[in-house]
Amino acid sequence: MVSNLASNNPTAGKFRSKRQEKLALKNAQSNKSFVNQTAFRTAERAYRTRIPPPDFTNVIDFANLERNTQENLDRMVKVELKHDLAALSPLFGESKGNEAKVGYTLKDFPGVVIIPRAFSPDAQKDIIKSCLRNHAKHPNLSNLDAHYEVPDDGIWSLHEKVFKGELSEDDPSCVVPLKANKDDDEDIGAYSNTPKDSHLAELPPSQLIRRLRWITCGYQYNWLEKKYALDKRFPFPEDISDIAISVAKAIEGVGHIEADGSGYVNRYEGDKYKPEAGVINYYQLKDSLMAHVDKSEINMDAPLISFSLGQSCIYLLGGATRDVPPVAIYLRSGDMMAMCGPCRAAFHGVPRILEGTLPDHLKPNPEDPDWDIYADFVNEARINVNIRQVF
Ligand SMILES: O=C(O)CCC(=O)C(=O)O
Ligand SMILES: [Fe+2]
Numbered sequence: 001m002v003s004n005l006a007s008n009n010p011t012a013g014k015f016r017s018k019r020q021e022k023l024a025l026k027n028a029q030s031n032k033s034f035v036n037q038t039a040f041r042t043a044e045r046a047y048r049t050r051i052p053p054p055d056f057t058n059v060i061d062f063a064n065l066e067r068n069t070q071e072n073l074d075r076m077v078k079v080e081l082k083h084d085l086a087a088l089s090p091l092f093g094e095s096k097g098n099e100a101k102v103g104y105t106l107k108d109f110p111g112v113v114i115i116p117r118a119f120s121p122d123a124q125k126d127i128i129k130s131c132l133r134n135h136a137k138h139p140n141l142s143n144l145d146a147h148y149e150v151p152d153d154g155i156w157s158l159h160e161k162v163f164k165g166e167l168s169e170d171d172p173s174c175v176v177p178l179k180a181n182k183d184d185d186e187d188i189g190a191y192s193n194t195p196k197d198s199h200l201a202e203l204p205p206s207q208l209i210r211r212l213r214w215i216t217c218g219y220q221y222n223w224l225e226k227k228y229a230l231d232k233r234f235p236f237p238e239d240i241s242d243i244a245i246s247v248a249k250a251i252e253g254v255g256h257i258e259a260d261g262s263g264y265v266n267r268y269e270g271d272k273y274k275p276e277a278g279v280i281n282y283y284q285l286k287d288s289l290m291a292h293v294d295k296s297e298i299n300m301d302a303p304l305i306s307f308s309l310g311q312s313c314i315y316l317l318g319g320a321t322r323d324v325p326p327v328a329i330y331l332r333s334g335d336m337m338a339m340c341g342p343c344r345a346a347f348h349g350v351p352r353i354l355e356g357t358l359p360d361h362l363k364p365n366p367e368d369p370d371w372d373i374y375a376d377f378v379n380e381a382r383i384n385v386n387i388r389q390v391f
Contacts, residue, residue, distance in 0.1 A: 023051045038322035040291045040347055047314045047328060047351040048288060054352075059314060059328040062104050062116045062335075075327075077256040079103045082270075085118055085336075088246035091127065091239055093120025105256050109317055109327060110264035111343030113251050118307065118336035121361035128309050128362070128374055130239055131280050131383050132156050136215050139234040143213040147200050149177045155212065159205040163373045169204045176208055209377070212282050219277040219390055226296055228277060228390055241275045244305045244387040248273030251303065251338050266340040268302055275305075276390040283382040285311070289350040291322055294388065302389035303340040309333050309385075310378035312357035318347035333359050333378075353382045 037045075047054050060076070061067045068076070084100035085092040096102075096117065103115045119127065136142060137154025144150050151158065158174060161167035167174060178200060203211070217240070220232040249270030257263040277297070281289070294304060308331040315337075318326035326347070331337065339346065364375040 020051050039325040040316065040318050040322040040349070043316055043326050043328065044288075044291065044349060044351040047316070056314075059330055060106075061330050062114050063330070063332060075107045077105050077107060079105055079113065079254050079256060081115065081250040081254060082252050083246075083250045085115070085246055085250050086120075088249060089242045091123060091243050092118060092246070093123030096120075101250075103251070103254060105254070106317075106327065107256065107258060107263070109319075109343060109346065110255070110262070111266070111339060111341035111346075112317060113254055113266065113303075113338040113340065114329070115247075115250075115336040115338075116332070117334045118247075119334040121334075121359070124309055124334045124362065125371060125374070127239065127243075127385075128378060128383060130237070131282075131309070131385065132374065132377060133160075135217060135237050135240070135280055136212060136282075140215045140217045141220055142215040144208070144211060147179055148208070149179055151176065155205055155209050159209045160373060162205055163376075169206070174205060175202055176205070178202060210284055210380075213287070214282065215280045217278040217280070218275065221277065221279070221296070228296060236275050236278065240278055240385060240387060243307070243385075244275040245270065245273055247305045247336060247338060248303060251340065255340070264341045264343075266303060266338070268340065273302060274389045274391075275387045278385065278387045281384040281386075283311075283313070283350065283353050283384070285353050285355050285380050287353060291316070291318065291347045291349040293345060293347055294386075295345065297388050297390050299389050299391055300344050301341075303338045304344060304386060304388050305336070305338050306384060306386035307334075307336045309383040310358065310362065311380075311382040312354045313350050313382050314352045314354065316349050316351060317343075320345055320347075322347055330354075332357070333362060350384075
């Protein structure tokens with residue numbers, strides 16, 4: 001006899017256990033009950049489900065053109081960058097030769113520019129090191145500052161000492177204490193978007209570093225008021241600044257206009273680009289970022305420049321409202337994205353980090369033992385750096 005479960009379930013028979021099958025059915029039914037959800041929400045839910053795994057057929061893949069559907073190939077436009085990034089800054093590593101000036105935009109999402117593999121493999125390693133060792137510490141603030149007395153040298157440096165066996169995890173200097181008077185601390189209200197967390201605990205550095213979710217540099221962001229705190233401006237990291245200015249120069253004049261006049265070409269002068277505020281997001285494998293628009297910048301004409309490191313993700317790019325069906329794009333380690341003009345006002349988010357997509361060049365390498373601790377981190381993480389001009 002066929003059970004109700006199996007007869008209602010189009011995917012019956014595909015699962016290793018009854019539990020998986022039940023979960024899949026529950027997911028399918030709960031999706032049906034969200035009839036009024038926006039197109040963006042539908043896509044987020046579709047890419048977040050784990051059982052059964054999502055259908056990735058429609059994800060745009062700029063690094064493997066042959067893997068795209070015809071529909072996606074038809075919406076892609078190859079564009080020529082004004083400069084080879086490698087010629088503008090050594091931080092991108094070696095030039096890609098023939099591919100050096102290749103970028104892409106999308107006909108139906110004007111203003112987006114994607115530069116696959118903007119960083120060479122070695123350059124990716126250098127910038128990952130910098131994001132963990134140099135930038136994840138004071139004066140830059142992080143989500144952890146809301147709850148912990150973060151030492152000025154950052155959690156990474158403690159983690160490194162333990163990892164290398166220079167310090168025992170039981171050593172009192174390893175303890176990062178919880179903040180005592182959270183409610184009295186003005187910085188907490190101003191800089192935390194982390195709801196009061198009932199799981200807060202004193203954790204060894206190796207675990208606390210996995211709770212690092214973001215740091216902000218340059219103008220600090222007031223997450224509660226959704227505004228920049230103009231009285232809290234810290235130096236902007238030189239390497240990230242160089243990268244952003246180079247990209248702004250390379251994408252000058254880049255875009256696409258259709259026969260009917262629709263489309264967008266970025267005319268923002270690279271020489272005028274001023275990186276003033278930055279966020280580094282550190283995603284663990286199960287993390288995601290909900291649909292949002294970055295609109296706190298006074299200057300919405302300057303491109304928002306963003307790059308990816310570590311594990312790949314599914315990035316959703318939508319339109320001016322959540323009702324515009326978003327396009328899903330693979331963003332991989334070393335990929336650069338710029339959001340220009342109308343794309344600056346577009347909803348976007350990261351519903352999923354793709355486990356098991358760490359490129360070989362970021363895996364441990366016996367010839368480069370110093371890389372081990374970073375390999376260990378990015379084996380379960382994606383790092384995104386995004387840069388904005390505020391004024
Ligand atoms: O992780 C990403 O690629 C996007 C991050 C983002 O949209 C943001 O921080 O505002
Ligand atoms: Fe964003």
